[in-house]
Amino acid sequence: MIVIEGCAVATVDAAGTEHADGHVVVSGDRIVAVGAGPYTGDESVTRVDGRGCLATPGLVNTHHHLYQWATRGYAQQEILFGWLTELYPVWARIDAGIVHAASAAGLAQLALSGCTTSTDHHYVFPRDGGDVLAASIDAAATVGLRFHPTRGSMDLSAKDGGLPPDAVVEDTDAALAATKAAIDRFHDRSPGAMVRIAVAPCSPFSVSPRLMREAAELARAEGVRLHTHLAETVEEESYCREAHGCTPVEYADSLGWLGDDVWLAHAVHLDPPAVARLGATGTGVAHCPSSNGRLGAGIAPVRDLLDAGVPVGLGVDGAASQEAGQLGAELRQALYLARLRGGPAALSARESLALGTMGGARCLGRADDLGSLEPGKLADVALWDLGGLGHAGIDDPVAALVLGPAAPLRLLLVGGRAVVQHGVLSTVDEASLATGLARAAKELR
Template sequence: MIVIEGCAVATVDAAGTEHADGHIVVAGDRIVAVGAGPYTGDESVTRVDGRGCLATPGLVNTHHHLYQWATRGYAQQEILFGWLRELYPIWARIDEGTVHAAASAGLAQLALSGCTTSTDHHYVFPRGGGDPLAAEIDAAAAVGLRFHPCRGSMDLSEKDGGLPPDSVVEDTDAALTATKDAIDRFHDPSPGAMVRVAVAPCSPFSVTPRLMREAAELARSEGVRLHTHLAETVEEESYCREVHGCTPVEYAEDLGWLGENVWLAHAVHLDAPAIARLGATGTGVAHCPSSNGRLGAGIAPVRDLLDARVPVGLGVDGAASQEAGELGAELRQALYLARLRGGPAALSARESLALGTIGGARCLGRADELGSLEPGKLADIALWHLGGLGHAGIEDPVAALVLGPAAPLRLLLVGGRAVVQDGSLSTVDVTRVATDLARAARRLR
């Protein structure tokens, strides 16, 4: 067993339980006890000195495009549509080697920022590019993160009224067949699973209605979750109104894309009826504050979504629109953007931490296993060091984590396994990962 003790503990459970000086006991891949004060049980345990630290659930990243780590820094002053038009021809040249290098780098950076579970929305499958989905799953296994790859797809090219060029779209039937194959090969529905697959056509402006509808039917028949981009920009809103005669949320609902097994990326441009429908159907939202700011997309109505009982998690989004690639910093970004939109009471530090933990677990359908520190849940734990200069004098440890500078990790456990120790990855060689990534990025350039 492992005992973390002497630390502040923010459990993020339903009651908001916190301990100024507490302990967490881990046996195998599960938490078996959480409480105040020192651990007084068996002396044969492995003890972790948590003094000066805050323990929280590991962070959950609900939206990403890992392949984009190889194309950071492009289209620096473009809105989404212009950014995509510049990058699609570059992405048309990726292959499984590029994806493995990019995913290794992106997942390593996520781990170093406190993330224990990440999704990835991969929707670019160039002909002759090998098996990029398998490549990123291999990368996640090496880094040691719990992984939810989303098998994406695009079948609506520029010549047919969509945004992407022909070089990056798939045939509709081929995309559906490949998605079913990804579920069969990689999805693990068992408790404590390290890999679960979701079905994820890309967006209303890159996917036909047929693919959207049949993908939803496939996901529900296979018992997996659904993910897509929706309501990210005003241009998307205009596209949906012009082409489909309705708002993005109305379009999604018509195609069977609202429900408790669905979470949507961005959801920035929502009117009151749309927010009400997401809440009534239990549809989740991946809030990506830094990416939305980078592309000038707008500020998602997070307070209104939470008040409507919408499950809301945090997402880094692709590294080509969020070059830092860190999830821990999104806690602060989410709080700031919510307050810019709704004032200083719009989101608290603890609500922001909940977005990054239990909120993300709800989006992924894993709130029974992840997102809070409770006996019986998986031992996905972040132990943040708050004893340095950057956090000195902030009495409230949760405020220190959310409002202060990036906190180094004393320890990051995924299923009880140490992935980060004393600020360094324990699983992969960061220097080699960086070298491989730089080489892949040069090839694409």
């Protein structure tokens, strides 16, 4: 067993339980005890000195494009559509080697920022690129993170009224067949699963209505979750009104794309009826504050979504539109953007932490196993070191984590396994990852 003690504990359970001086006990891949004061049980345990630290659930990243780690820094002053137009031809040249290097680097950066579970929305499958989905899954296993990759797809090219060029789209039937094959090959339905697959056609402007509709039918027949981009920009809203005669949320609704098995990336441009509809259907939202800022897309109505009962998690988004790639920093970004939109009471530090933990677990359908520190849940634990200069003098440890500078990790456990110790990756060599990523980026350039 592992006992973390002497630390502040923010459980993020339904009651918001916190301990100023507490402990977390892990046995195998599960949490077996959480409480105040020192642990008084069996002495034959591995003890972790948590003094000066805050223990929280591991963070959950609900939206990413890991292959984009090899294309950071492009199209620096473009809106989404211009950014995509510049990058689609570059992404058409990715292959399994590039995807593995980019995914490993991106997942390692996520781990160093407190993330224990990440999704990945991969929708570019070059014909000669090899098994790029398997490459990302292998990278996650190497780094040691819990992984929810989605099998994305695009079948609506520019010649058919969409945005992407022919080189990066698939035949509709082929995309559906490949999605089914990915579920059969990789999806783990066990409670402690390290890999689960979701179905994820890319967006209204890159996917035909048929693919959207049949992908939803496939996901529900297989009992897996659904994910797509929606309502990210004003240009997308104009596209949907012109092409389909309705808003993005109305369009998704008409195709069976709202429900408690769906989470949507961005959801920035929503009118009150759309917010209410997401709440009524239990549809989740992956809020990506830094990416939305980088592309000038706008500020998602997070307070309104939470008040409507919408599950809201945090997403880093693809590293080509969020070059830092850190999930811990999104706690602060989410709070700042919510307050820019709705004032200083729009989001608290604890609500922001909940977005990054339990909110993300709800989006991914893992609320029974992840998102809070409670006995019986998976031992995905972040132990943040708040003892340094950057956090000195902030009496509230949750406020120190959210409002202060990026906190180093004394320990990051995924299923009870140490992935980060004293701010250093335990599973992979960071310098080797950086070398491999630089080589992949150079190859694409």
